Amino acid sequence: MLEIEDLTVEVDGKTLLHDVNLEVKKGYTNVLFGPNGAGKSALMRTIMGFSEYKVVKGRILFKGEDITSLPVDERARRGLGIMMQRPPDMSGIKLRDLIKVVSEGERDPGTLAKNLNMDRFLDRDVNVGFSGGEIKRSELLQLAAQNPDLYLLDEPESGVDLVSIEQVGLTIKELLEEGISCPGESCIRGKSALIITHTGQVLDYVTADRGYILCNGTIMCSGNPLKMLEEIKSKGYEECLECKMMM
Numbered sequence: 716m717l718e719i720e721d722l723t724v725e726v727d728g729k730t731l732l733h734d735v736n737l738e739v740k741k742g743y744t745n746v747l748f749g750p751n752g753a754g755k756s757a758l759m760r761t762i763m764g765f766s767e768y769k770v771v772k773g774r775i776l777f778k779g780e781d782i783t784s785l786p787v788d789e790r791a792r793r794g795l796g797i798m799m800q801r802p803p804d805m806s807g808i809k810l811r812d813l814i815k816v817v818s819e820g821e822r823d824p825g826t827l828a829k830n831l832n833m834d835r836f837l838d839r840d841v842n843v844g845f846s847g848g849e850i851k852r853s854e855l856l857q858l859a860a861q862n863p864d865l866y867l868l869d870e871p872e873s874g875v876d877l878v879s880i881e882q883v884g885l886t887i888k889e890l891l892e893e894g895i896s897c898p899g900e901s902c903i904r905g906k907s908a909l910i911i912t913h914t915g916q917v918l919d920y921v922t923a924d925r926g927y928i929l930c931n932g933t934i935m936c937s938g939n940p941l942k943m944l945e946e947i948k949s950k951g952y953e954e955c956l957e958c959k960m961m962m
């Protein structure tokens with residue numbers, strides 16, 4: 716579904732990501748861990764095609780197509796969707812209207828919003844005055860409307876209270892399982908995802924397949940995401956470099 720090959724990225728001449736290799740197979744949910752400032756959001760934003768992130772080496776393949784030089788809207792049309800860590804306020808744009816545009820009129824904003832307890836926000840300007848948790852639910856609502864094939868979720872649980880985290884987690888699970896097929900003993904989820912999480916709370920609801928640790932703009936290791944989370948919780952990121960040697 717998504718293949719990132721030897722990706723090096725700069726912003727204003729400063730290298731943020733070096734030789735990043737990462738893959739998300741169809742139906743997989745992969746997790747990106749890493750300390751503050753490692754470059755996780757930069758990687759997500761580069762995958763989505765934000766123009767300030769200049770790819771100076773390597774490429775991004777999505778569904779087998781090289782999308783490295785495509786603009787954001789073309790990537791969205793091909794099935795990439797992002798939940799940003801800090802999305803902008805959109806004064807003058809009602810959430811209801813944004814949902815209609817994003818879903819190209821195919822999904823009813825009222826029904827989608829009800830599931831996320833966001834009905835009363837539909838006639839407010841997008842994100843303006845929303846609390847941290849409301850912004851996350853608003854982002855999820857927009858993603859549900861867009862219905863992408865690959866979800867890029869940047870810290871979906873941050874700022875969400877302990878009660879709402881269940882709602883957010885279960886919504887993500889439901890979105891990723893849309894179109895699930897179970898041909899044999901195992902099931903393949905209909906959607907794929909790359910999730911950034913510091914706390915791992917979202918992994919209480921979503922089954923993660925593979926984890927990656929990014930430190931200083933470089934992928935240091937990959938493996939079982941829950942084991943990685945345990946290691947990070949007990950030892951921090953000090954062993955990032957050692958981890959590379961264990962690959």
Ligand SMILES: Nc1ncnc2c1ncn2[C@@H]1O[C@H](COP(=O)(O)OP(=O)(O)OP(=O)(O)O)[C@@H](O)[C@H]1O
Nearest residue numbers: 726731749750751752753754755756757758767800
């Ligand atoms: N558009 C930009 N312009 C300048 N610097 C940037 C830009 N985007 C990211 N950076 C810098 O790149 C580094 C990595 O930032 P990024 O937001 O990707 O980190 P992160 O791993 O997501 O961190 P956190 O866990 O704190 O969210 C930081 O030093 C940040 O200031």
